Amino acid sequence: MLAAKIATRTACHRHWARLSSTAAAPSSYKVVVIGGGAGGLAVSSTLSKQLGKNEVAVVEPSATHYQQPLFTFVGGGLKSFEETYRPTSEVIAPEAQWINQAAAQIDPDSNTITLADGTKVAYEYLVVAAGIELDFAGIKGLKSAIGKNGVASNYSPQYVQKTFEFLQNVKEGNALFTMPATPVKCAGAPQKIAYLADELFREKGIRDKVAVNYYTALGKIFAIDKYANAMNEIARSRDVSVNLFHDLIEVDGAAKRATFKVLGSGPQTGETVTVPYEFLHVTPPMKPFDFIKNSDIANAAGFVDVDKGTLQHTKYPNIYSIGDCSSLPTSKTAAAAAAQSSVLKHNLLNQIRGTNAPAAEYNGYTSCPLVTGKNKLVLAEFSGYTGAPQETFFFNQAKEHAFSYWVTAEALPAIYWSSMLKGTWDGPAVIRRFANPTSAN
Template structure:
C-alpha cells in the first residue's frame, strides 16, 4: 500500500513538471484566478499550450476561513494539494517568477530559467503585510491576537474565541485595499453570536476599528449592517487605523486618519486584518501602475500598454472588491477576450465589476451582498438580499465550497449572470 501511494505521488510530479521554455499562454499564479483561466484555456488550446508558474504545494479556499475561525468548519476542508487542483492539460512550473520582460515576451524564474510566451496572464494575488503594523508580526497567533487571513493563524482565532472569558474584544480593518472587505466584520458577528450562546455576552465589550468612513461600501448593505451592529451593541469607530500592537501589555494603538491623533486601547482579544499590497515582485515592474497593481483596462482586463498581457483578480487595479466572486466574473471575460486577441479580433466581452460578499451575521443568518463597479446591487435571487436570511448562510457554508472546488477552479463557472437572468425572468438584471 505504501509503495502504491509513492508511485501515485511520483506520477503526479511527472505529470505536471515540464522543461518547456515557451508557451502560447503563460499564467503566473495558481490561485483561484490562475486555476480558472488556465483550466479553461487548456481545454480550448490543447495540452502543453498553457504553462502555470506557481511555487506553492498547497491551494487554499480562503473564503472558508471565516468559518474555520468561528469553529464552523475544519481547517483541513479549506486546503488541497496543488497537484490535485492543477488541470491535467497544463504544465505546472513549480517555481516563482522573479522578473518581467514584456518587451521580449518572457519572464525569468527563481530557478534561473527564462520562459517565453505569446500571451501572459498575471494572477499573482495580494500580499499580506503583517510587518507594516509595529509589533503585529511578533504577536499574531499569541497574546490574544489572531487573524483569519493567514493559514498560520486562522485556527488560533477559534481557540481564542472559545477560551475567551470576557473583556475587551477588538476587530480591525486596515488603511489599504484588502481581499474580501467584509471579512473583518464577519468574524465579529459570529463571535458576538458565540458569546451570546454561551451566556457571557454581557461580560464582553465589542469594538470595530476601521480605516473606512462607512461600515460597507455598497449603500444598500451598509444600511443593514449598521442596524446589525446596533442590535449587537458593537462600538463602531471609523477612520481609525491600527499602527502598533503591544502584545505583552495587550494594548492596541490606533491613529485617527482625519486628525492624526493616536489613542491606546486595551484588549483581551483582537482579530486583526493586516495591511495588504501588491506582491513585491509587481511593485515597480513594467506591468504595474504607480502603486504596484497590474495596470489593466477594467472592462476587458487587457493590459493598457502590452496587448498580449492580461490580468485577473486581486493583483490588478480593477476598481472592485477583491473576492473569489469577482474572479469568477472576470474569468469568462478574460478567457474570451484573450482568445479573440489570438484571432486578431476585437475584444467584445466587458466585465461589469460584479463581486459578491456573503456576510454571516450569526450562526445561521447571512446578508448576500452582490454589486457592480458603482456599488449598485446586482443580485442573483428574486428576493431582497439586503436582509439576513437563513438559506444564504447554508449556501455560503456548504454549497459555495463545492462550486469553488468543482466548477470555478476547473474554469466552468463564470459567475451567476445566467442564473440571475433566469431567476429574474428576464427583468432588468445585468
C-alpha cells in the same frame, strides 16, 4: 468599438519574433499564467483544454491551494480547516504544466518572466493572477504578536485556526476586530468574524462581560449604502461598537494593547488611541507584490494596469490580469475573479485565434457574503464600478437570510472546487436571469 480595444495577434507576434531571435529560454509556452489561485486556475483550466497539452504553464509556488472564502467559517468554528485546502497538483488541470516556483520578475519587452531560481520562461501571452500580499510587518509589533496571546487573523492559513482557539479562551474584556486603510481582499471579512464572535460569546453566556469592538480605518462600515445601512443596523442590534477612521498602527503583544491612529477630519484626527484587548483579530494591510510593482506592467499603485472592461493590459496587448493583483477598480473577491475569468478567456482566445468576435466586457460584478451568525447572512452583490446592487435572487439580499447562508456555506464552496477551478463557473449571472429576472431589488 470594444473589439478594437483588443489588439491583434500581430502585435504580439512582433514581441515574440524579437524574443525568438535573441533569447535562449529554457522553456516557452503559448500562455503563461502567474498564480494558481482562484483566478489563475479558473483561466488556466479552460485555456489548457482549449489550446492543448503543455501549451499553458501555471507558475505557482505553493504546493497547497486554499479556498480562502472558507477561512471566515474556520475562524468562527463553523467549518474545519481541512475543508479549506487541496494539493495544488490536484487542482491544476492535467493539460497545463505546473511550474512549482514563484515568479520573481516580469520583462514584458522580451516576453519573458524570471523565476525565483533565476531561470527564464518565455510566453506568447501572459496572464497575471498572483493575488495580493499580506503585510503583517506593516503594523508595528504585529509579526511577533500574532499567533500568541489572543492575536489571530483569518487572512492567513497560518493563523486562521488561532481565531477560534483564542475566541474560546475569552472570558471577559475587549474583543477587537480591525480593518486597515489599504485595499484588502474581501472587504467584508474583517467584520464578519466580529458577528460570529458575538454569537459565540452569547452562546457561552459571557456576552455581558465581553465588549465587541470593530475598528475600521475607513469612514463607512461597507462601501455600498444599501448594505452599509443593513450592517450598521445589525451591529447596533448586536451591540457591536463600530469605530470609523481608526487605523491599527501598533500591537503590543506582551501588554495586550492595540494602538490606533485616528484618520478622517474630526476633532481627534491625528491622535492615537490605545485600547487593551483580550482578543484581537487583525486584518493585515495588503499590498501588491514587489515583482509586479517593480515591473513595467504596474500602474502607479503597483497593480497590473489593465483595461477595466476587457482585462487586457493598457500597454502590452499580449498581457492580461485577473483578480486581486489587477488594477480593476472593484472589490477584490473570488466572486469578482469568477466573473472576470469568462471575460478574460473570451478576449484572450479571440486574440490567440485571430477571430474578430466582439470583445467581452467586465461590468465590475463582485459579491461579499457577510455572514452574521449560524444560518444568517447578508448577501451583498453589486457592481464595484457603479455601486448598483446586482442581486441574484428575488428577495432583498440586504436582509439576513438562512438561504443566503446556505448558498455561501454549502453551495459556493462546492461550486468552487467542482466548477470554478475547472473553468466552468463565471458567477451567478445565468441564475439571476430566472431567479431575479426583473432585478427588482
